[in-house]
């Protein structure tokens with residue numbers, strides 16, 4: 001059998017991005033602004049392109065999605081001690097952004113389709129008095145965003161979207177990141193655009209954009225940004241927004257910008273691999289896959305599945321067997337986080353008791369990353385390993 005592909009392989013940096021980055025290095029102009037004036041360079045270009053891509057008026061480029069989430073919370077009015085609602089299935093930087101803002105996470109349960117439980121959202125919103133929902137479209141699974149928007153409106157909640165896994169995804173034809181007051185994206189290597197690190201905050205709101213620009217560290221050079229609110233709006237905030245030094249540098253933007261044009265082709269590639277492997281797993285007896293509703297257009301650079309009847313011992317045996325056969329499976333229910341931490345039981349400041357159903361779902365939840373460029377043979381070989389490992393593990397003593 002041919003060797004299995006490396007599932008951790010990041011998206012390739014296109015040659016034009018490398019050329020741009022080298023030119024930038026040769027110029028030495030690596031800081032986010034030039035005091036003597038200038039057009040703003042690759043960061044401004046990226047902001048204009050990104051705002052257009054998501055269909056929002058403003059994009060503010062920062063140094064990570066976690067920084068964008070923190071800024072969004074801050075600007076949405078979150079102050080130390082405030083409660084912030086968040087779904088209990090996401091990555092550590094999301095509760096981390098809440099902690100960074102000095103706020104208190106209020107965890108909301110998820111469904112077996114890995115999206116937020118709207119009934120629990122209603123209950124927790126009322127019980128906590130929280131005014132903000134930080135909604136993470138974790139692993140690319142979109143809830144009914146029209147319904148969520150209506151519910152937030154009814155409950156008086158400001159919606160902030162974490163779109164780290166949904167660049168290129170949409171609900172009813174509307175891009176993720178265009179539903180909330182702000183949407184936050186990541187250019188970390190394992191996401192849809194690989195610039196190593198980086199993040200973008202998008203919004204339509206003049207005041208949110210102005211504060212994000214100033215807080216991100218624009219000094220008085222914000223005219224060099226790609227999308228800037230009118231002068232009177234900037235003047236309103238200029239003297240009160242502290243500089244948190246979170247802006248994206250031009251090297252990151254130079255690497256990211258040419259990749260925006262590749263997004264459509266990348267999404268088609270990822271989804272083809274995803275759908276082929278998912279179809280095989282759906283047929284196999286031990287597996288349960290989240291449902292994908294019709295209005296959801298996903299951009300699935302990873303694949304999630306559960307083995308709902310497996311005990312912790314069987315899950316451990318399953319993961320070990322798949323890895324031994326060359327497919328690196330992540331298990332969200334592992335007692336100790338392995339690589340990345342996505343389970344509320346493993347975040348500082350929360351425990352499994354804060355979201356018992358989300359933890360129970362994650363106890364039998366796994367996923368694999370999907371590198372670009374998998375052949376149909378690769379996909380079938382991966383599915384074979386995932387299924388064979390389940391057949392072995394179901395005989396392990398529960």
Ligand SMILES: *Cc1c(COP(=O)(O)O)cnc(C)c1O
Pocket residue numbers: 063064065066067090091093094136137138139162164165185186187188197198199
């Ligand atoms: C990666 C990730 C983030 C944080 O992105 P950074 O750019 O690394 O800060 C936030 N949310 C989710 C769901 C992620 O996977």
